[in-house]
Amino acid sequence: MNEHPKKPFLHVVVCAAGIAGDAHKLITAAQERGWGVGVVATPQGLGFLDVEAIEGRTGxxxxxxWRSPGKPRPLPPADALAVAPATFITVNKWAAGIADTLALGILCEAYGMGIPTAVLPYVNAAMAAHPAYxxxxxRLRSMGVLVGSYEPHRPKAGGGADRFRWEEALELLGPVLSGAAGT
Known part of the structure; x- marks a missing residue:
């Protein structure tokens, strides 16, 4: 019998942060671990991405x-979600249940669907100091969201890209999805 197990599928949610252009690092790492990958970007995050390269890489x-009613879903259903990089605004809106963009709608719905989700915040220290963050x-942790370990960078520095570990999303999801993709 030549049946192959279904390849698990990861939705990578990309927000508008200076390092978003490096999202290909997470895509590549996931594909190397046997995942199919699709990307969902916040409206502002889209401008940070090399759309043609990512679409070529993921297929x-x-x-x-949002898609129009009756239009087919362009991505397979998610077995897991990775939000990277996650901005201050996305973290706060998501935790508050605000679904005013496709990306936030997917994240809010994932909780109710029980889809394993990892988030890698990328914020500066001044924003991180705000109590809401x-x-x-x-709140996200209490919902079962797996939160990355990145420490906020200095304000107005645009730094920390060298410390941002894209693959941490897969490390966080690995134990939750043991065996799904051999992670």
Whole structure:
């Protein structure tokens, strides 16, 4: 019998942060671990991406806007979600249940569907100091979201890209999805 197991599928949600252009690092790492990958970008995050290169790499269009009723879903269903990089605004809106973009709608719905989700925040220390941010991370953790370990960078520095570990999303999801992709 030549049946092959279904390849698990990861939705990578990309937000508008200076390092978003490096999202290909997570895509490549996931594909090397046997995942199919599709990208969902926040409307602002879309401008940070090399759309043609990512679509060529994944074989799927990048989603950023709601699809019209009756149109087919362009991505297979997610077995897991990785939000990287996650901005201050996305973390706070998601934790508050605000689904005013496709990306946030997918994240809010994932909780109710039980889809394993990892988030790799990328914020500066001044933003991270705001009380809402800490509360939001706690709310996400209480929802079962796996939160990455990145420490906020200095304000107005645009730094920390060298410390951002894209593959941490897969490490966080590995134990949750043991055996799904050999992670």
């Amino acid at each position: 799927y269009p990048i989603r950023s806007a 800490g509360w939001s991370l706690e």
